[in-house]
Amino acid sequence: MDVGIEALRRQLREAVEECSARGLVFSAKWAAEQLCSLPAADAGSGADDAKEGGDVAALSVGDSATPTLKHRLRGAGRPPASAAVPAEAEAEAGAESEGRRERWQRLDADERDRMALGKSLFDVREFERVAFMLQGCRGPRAVFLRL
Numbered sequence: 001m002d003v004g005i006e007a008l009r010r011q012l013r014e015a016v017e018e019c020s021a022r023g024l025v026f027s028a029k030w031a032a033e034q035l036c037s038l039p040a041a042d043a044g045s046g047a048d049d050a051k052e053g054g055d056v057a058a059l060s061v062g063d064s065a066t067p068t069l070k071h072r073l074r075g076a077g078r079p080p081a082s083a084a085v086p087a088e089a090e091a092e093a094g095a096e097s098e099g100r101r102e103r104w105q106r107l108d109a110d111e112r113d114r115m116a117l118g119k120s121l122f123d124v125r126e127f128e129r130v131a132f133m134l135q136g137c138r139g140p141r142a143v144f145l146r147l
Contacts, residue, residue: 009038009113016116025123032117036133107139115142 012035019028108115114137121130122145134146 005038009035016120025120029120029124032120035113036117104140108141111137111139111142118142118145
């Protein structure tokens with residue numbers, strides 16, 4: 001029976017994409033609502049969320065090694081000399097940035113069905129429903145759309 005639900009889930013995802021691409025926003029919304037009403041694919045996903053730890057604020061904190069907006073607006077687009085960072089710290093910051101990017105991609109993948117519904121609701125200008133449907137989502141795209 002799980003095979004049937006997974007096949008239906010795959011077909012509904014495809015329908016949402018195809019309808020959205022063609023501008024059939026209400027059809028895309030209907031398909032996305034049906035997709036989100038299906039039983040959860042993995043009942044153990046709550047444990048993964050607990051292991052993930054952190055919240056949106058922890059995921060969106062910028063690196064101290066990257067120039068801030070103030071520094072970019074001041075002129076040369078780089079931080080002042082007093083904020084120079086050794087090469088080792090830059091490499092560490094790059095690795096940290098890669099780790100953050102992977103976490104964001106994983107969160108977006110975990111929330112793709114709810115995000116599809118949120119985008120469909122946004123397209124039909126049901127903004128309050130978007131905020132409600134994306135409550136609890138922690139992926140960067142869902143957080144952006146919810147705000």
